[in-house]
Amino acid sequence: MELKPGLRLKSTVCDAEIMVIKATDGDSLTCGGMELAAEAPAEKASGDPDHMNACVIGKRYVNEGQTVEVLCVKSGDGSLYYNGDELMTKDTKKLPSSD
Amino acid sequence: MNIALFLQMAAEACPDRSALTHDGKHYTYLELFESANKVAERFSHSGCQFVSVLDVSSPAVPIALMGAAMAGIPYVPLNYRLSTEQLSELLARIEPAFLIVDDSRTNDFDEVEATVLGRQALLDDLLSSPEVSVAWKEDPSAVAIQLFTSGTTGTPKAAILRHEHLVSYILGSVEFMGASEEQSTLVSVPPYHIAGISAVMSSIYACRRIVQLPDFDPAEWLSLCANERVTNAFVVPTMLKRIIEELDESSFDPATLMSLEALAYGGGKMPVPVIERALELLPEINFTNAYGLTETSSTITLLDPDDHRQALDHDDLVIRARLGSVGKALPSVEIQIRDDEGNELGPFEAGEIYVRGPQVSGEYLERNALVDEGWFPTRDAGYLDDHDYLYLSGRADDVIVRGGENISPAEIEDLLHAHNAIDDAAAVGIPSEEWGEAVALAVVLKNSAELSEDEIVSLIRTSLRSSRVPEVIRFTSELPYSDTGKLLRRVVKTWFD
Structure with missing residues (x-):
């Protein structure tokens, strides 16, 4: 799949939705063990039970090398994986409100 | 990638939370989101090429900003204080437009090729009309906002901010739903200024309630702070100076500002005695100095509350001088000082400020001002100290x-x-x-x-x-x-x- 920054994708196993911030083309991004898709199916598939640790709206998820980053824009039960590795939440520096 | 995402996420995460207070009336995030969806449909059907709000701050501002983004049409707020002649020139550059104005002015724009609607009539109509769902485009390079510069040196230029610049700025500087339900921010900068626009986007993404003050007045600002239990605010230096004078001269008790936790300022050079007096009068408040430009999607450097407190009483003159600094670059922003020939200068050497980063557009409708590898020459003059704190000395042209x-x-x-x-x-x-x-x-x-x-x-x-x-x-x-x-x-x- 062509993963361009700004691309919105949906989980096929839960309510989760993400937006790609950084990625490399042709990589595999899954939620609940199933490839994320442009449109969610009417009937959700059942996810891989090992991949159901949830993702949370507003959190940014990265791989260890931070070569991929996605923003969760809708929470869901599935967890996000990239090329087989579970993504973790990114630590961001908290800045004071400036506007 | 689209700035409408901010409002969609807020409406998803906390639909019933209060999003905005204007003149005592409230909007929830869901109401704002639904109104933006409905107005987006109207913008699309009108055949307009631009959406413009020519008005003071009101709920129409976030609704039109987000609705225009959903419809994929550039949002162009205009300064309602301009003369009729100045306005006609700008309006001629954004035809055909969908124009939202004060309800008393709907007949003032007959010469313009535009759909003209009164603000209150539109807002009432949006709240009572049936729900719609709009599918929007996710084009990062589409123009989200076009802002006319003040034109101090000639014809106003049209600065362009694309969705990718604004999304980078907000994601890089604001934590989603970082505010609690009790927090609110007082917005008194006008809606045609980049600080007025970024205040709307930052507050929506932080899920921090916006309290609008359409026409700044220091006494009203103070009483609104007290009555609405405001926790955050942004002011320009002249506003802070007048607020301090009001506190000094009137019988207003600083304790009335008990709810206020953080006060950010920017938009011009702050005289050091004003910020020193503010820190003395309001020691509990976290002050943040923000420096940015329209062409950089708002803030690029911050002097944070710890910097302020540390500088106030420090013996070391270099640290004490930091009250006159605009602080350090945001994590995703790079800053360089260059001389007239474009050579990079060292600490304490004054020159022109150059900036680079994903939130920097540096682009006008007429031309792209970016130079080698994405650096934007700001035309602001200044220098960095040996700890990367930035000091402004005015416009390079001044x-x-x-x-x-x-x-x-x-x-x-x-x-x-x-x-x-x-x-x-x-x-x-x-x-x-x-x-x-x-x-x-x-x-x-x-x-x-x-x-x-x-x-x-x-x-x-x-x-x-x-x-x-x-x-x-x-x-x-x-x-x-x-x-x-x-x-x-x-x-x-x-x-x-």
Whole structure:
């Protein structure tokens, strides 16, 4: 799949939705063990039970090398994986409100 | 990638939370989101190429901003204070437009190719009409906002901000739903200013309630803070100066500001005595200085609350001077100081400020101002200290060149601001046969204070250098500022013609 920054994708196993911030083309991004898709199916598939640790709206998820980053824009039960590795939440520096 | 995402996420995560208060009326995030969806459909059906709000702050501002983004149409807020002639020129550049105006002005724009609607009529209609769902485009390079510059040096330029710039700025500087339900931010900057637009986007993404003050007045600002239990606010320097004066002169009890946790300021150079007095009067409040430009999607550097407190009482003069700094670059922003030939300068060397980062557009409709590998020349002059704190010395175009020597107006103004008889001061360059340019000085004395021309000349001669001594001094009752707090130097210059 062509993963361009700004691309919105949906989980096929839960309510989760993400937006790609950084990625490399042709990589595999899954939620609940199933490839994320442009449109969610009417009937959700059942996810891989090992991949159901949830993702949370507003959190940014990265791989260890931070070569991929996605923003969760809708929470869901599935967890996000990239090329087989579970993504973790990114630590961001908290800045004071400036506007 | 689309800025409408911010409102969609807020409506998803906390639909019933209060999103906005205007004139005592409230909107929830779901109501804002649904109104934006409905207005997006109207924008699309109208066939307009631009969406414009020519009005004070109201709920129509976030709704039109987000609705325009959903419809994929550039949002172009206009300054309602401009003359009819200035407005006609700008409106001719955004035809056909969907124009939202004060309800009393709907018949004032018959000459313009536009769908014109009164703000309140539109808002009421949106709340009562049936729900719609809009599918929007996710094009990062689409134009989200077009802002006309103030045109101090000629015809206003149209600065372009794309969705990717604004999304980078918000994701890089604001934590989603970082605010609690009790938090609110008082927005008193006008909606056609980049700070007014970024306040709307930041607050929505943080899920922090917006309290709108359409027409700034220090007493009203204070009472709204108290009545709405405001926790955050952003002001321009002239607003903070007037708030401090109001606190000093009236019987207003600073304890009434108990709810206020954080006060950010920017949009112009803050005189050090004003921020020092503010820190003394309001020691519990977290002050943040933010520096940014329209072309950089708002804030690029921050002087945070710890920097303020540390600087206030520090013995080390370099650290103490930081109250006059605009702070350090945001994590995703790079800053360089360059000389006239474009060479990078070192710490404490003054030159032009260049900036680079994903939030920097540096682009106008007429031309792209970015130079080598994405650097934007800001036309602001300044320097970095040895810990990367940035100091501004004014617009590069404001530098006075006297006999080949560059004089920053700020150098003279900072000295005078610190004098206890002087309320305000402006140094400008005037033509001089002998020197090319010479310094002219406009001075506002404090009430009942006395200071002679000779005393001012002697102060400058002893504290600075003889080249800084003004050729001519004019005493005046006040200096001209734009409504967003920028000193209008071109007006001051005309005083010496």
